[in-house]
Amino acid sequence: MRLLLAEDDLDLQRAVKTLLERNGYDVDTVQDGQDACDWAASSVYDGFVFDWMMPRLDGIGALRRLRSEGNNTPCLMLTARDAVEDRVEGLDAGADDYLSKPFDGQELLARVRAMLRRRDAYQPDIVAFENITLDKGTGEMKAEKGSVRLNGKIYRLMELFMENPRVIFSIPQLMEKIWGWDAEAEINVVWVNISQLRKRLSEIGASAQITAHRGSGYSLEAGK
Numbered sequence: 001m002r003l004l005l006a007e008d009d010l011d012l013q014r015a016v017k018t019l020l021e022r023n024g025y026d027v028d029t030v031q032d033g034q035d036a037c038d039w040a041a042s043s044v045y046d047g048f049v050f051d052w053m054m055p056r057l058d059g060i061g062a063l064r065r066l067r068s069e070g071n072n073t074p075c076l077m078l079t080a081r082d083a084v085e086d087r088v089e090g091l092d093a094g095a096d097d098y099l100s101k102p103f104d105g106q107e108l109l110a111r112v113r114a115m116l117r118r119r120d121a122y123q124p125d126i127v128a129f130e131n132i133t134l135d136k137g138t139g140e141m142k143a144e145k146g147s148v149r150l151n152g153k154i155y156r157l158m159e160l161f162m163e164n165p166r167v168i169f170s171i172p173q174l175m176e177k178i179w180g181w182d183a184e185a186e187i188n189v190v191w192v193n194i195s196q197l198r199k200r201l202s203e204i205g206a207s208a209q210i211t212a213h214r215g216s217g218y219s220l221e222a223g224k
Contacts (some may be wrong), residue, residue, distance in 0.1 A: 001024070001026065001045065001046040001047065001074065001116055001136070001154075001155075002025070002026045002027075002028070002043075002046050002156055003020060003025050003026070003027050003045060003048070003112070004027075004028050004029075004030070004036060004039055004040060004045045004047075004048050004049070005017055005020070005027050005028070005029045005030075005048075005051045006029075006030050006031070006032070006033065006035070006036035006048070006049070006051055006054060006062065007029070007031070007049075007051040007053070007054075007078070008031045008032060008051060008053075008054045008055060009117045010031070012216065013029055013031070013045075014051070016108070016113075017029055017138050019105050019108065019109070020049075020109075021110055021152070023103070024138070024139045024149075024151040024152075024155065025112070025151075026151075026155070026178065027085070028043075028045075029181075031054070031055075031060055031061030032054045032055045032215030033050070033054050033056060033058050033061055034052060034055040034056040034059060034062070035056075036048070036054075036057075036059075036062045037057070037062050037065050037066060039180070040066055040073065041066075041069070041071075041179045042180065042192040043176070043177075043180040044177060045073050045114055045152070046073070046074075046116055046189060047073060047074050047075070047076070047112065047116050048063075048066075048073055048074070048075040048076070049075070049076045049078065050062060050063060050075055050077055050078065050095075051077075051078045051079065052077060052078065052079035052080075052111070052142050053079065053080070059077060059078075059079070060089065060093045060173045060220055061094050061150070062129075063094050063095060063154060063214050064079070064093050064094065066094075067093070067094040071077070074115045074116065074118060075094065075095050075096055075097075075115075076095070076096065076097045076098075076099060076111055076112060076115050077095040077097070077098050078099050078101060078103070079098070079100065079101060080085060080100065083104060092224055094184070096115050096118060097111050097115055099111055100200055108222070109114055127159075127162045127163055129162055129206075129208055129220060130161075130206070130207040130208040130222055130223065131143050131144050131205075131206065131207040132162070132201070132204075132206050132207070134150075134158060134162045134193055136159065137170045139155045139205065140150050140157060141200065142204065143201070143204040143205045143206040143207070144163060144204070144205035144206075144207070145203070145204050145205030146204045146205070147204060148200050148204055150200070153178055153189070153193055154166045154193050154196055154197055154200075156177075156178045156190050157174070157178055157193055157194070157197055158197055160174075160178065161210065161218075161219070161220035162220065164220075165208070165219075165220045166219055166220065166221060167219055167220075168213050168216050168218065168219040169217045169219065170216065170217035171187055171190050171217060171218075173217065174190050174217070174218070175187065177191060178190075178193075189218075194210055194218060198209060198210055205224045206223070207222070208220055208221060208222055208223055209221060209223050
């Protein structure tokens with residue numbers, strides 16, 4: 001799962017990013033609402049975690065702008081403002097949940113999980129292709145010979161393939177969808193992660209494979 005965290009307190013930002021990444025999330029960070037809007041418009045995220053009070057554009061303003069542009073990505077709002085009218089304002093602006101500072105790390109994780117479960121009522125938590133299942137909540141991938149837990153970019157890559165079997169993705173498309181337009185990653189990270197994913201699939205006895213299409217890209221195909 002890929003999250004966008006907008007928080008101008010750098011100490012808190014680092015702490016939240018570390019907590020989320022240690023629990024299997026892929027996290028991009030920005031420090032103000034304007035950058036949050038720019039990043040949200042240039043890439044695909046499963047969820048937003050926005051601080052309310054930020055420079056240039058606050059979290060509420062950023063969320064209102066994104067909602068007006070048709071972006072329905074779920075958002076958890078973090079704020080020290082805990083009056084009832086503040087919570088109402090946040091929810092009316094399009095926030096899916098609200099967490100007051102200071103907060104416990106385990107509660108933050110629970111609220112993020114709940115937010116992501118609600119992100120699309122029509123998307124199952126478990127996706128399947130051939131004999132492979134991928135639990136989108138835990139990152140666990142299972143097949144005939146066992147299971148393995150995926151996280152970070154390799155999870156995002158497998159999630160994309162599992163949700164779009166037999167669809168060919170070019171390397172530029174994979175770079176944009178998994179690493180984002182603003183990423184400094186080199187193209188060879190795609191090959192490295194696909195190689196690692198192929199190894200995981202082999203280890204668990206998957207009956208599907210990631211196929212290279214010369215000059216076109218990669219797709220998840222049924223095994224022969």
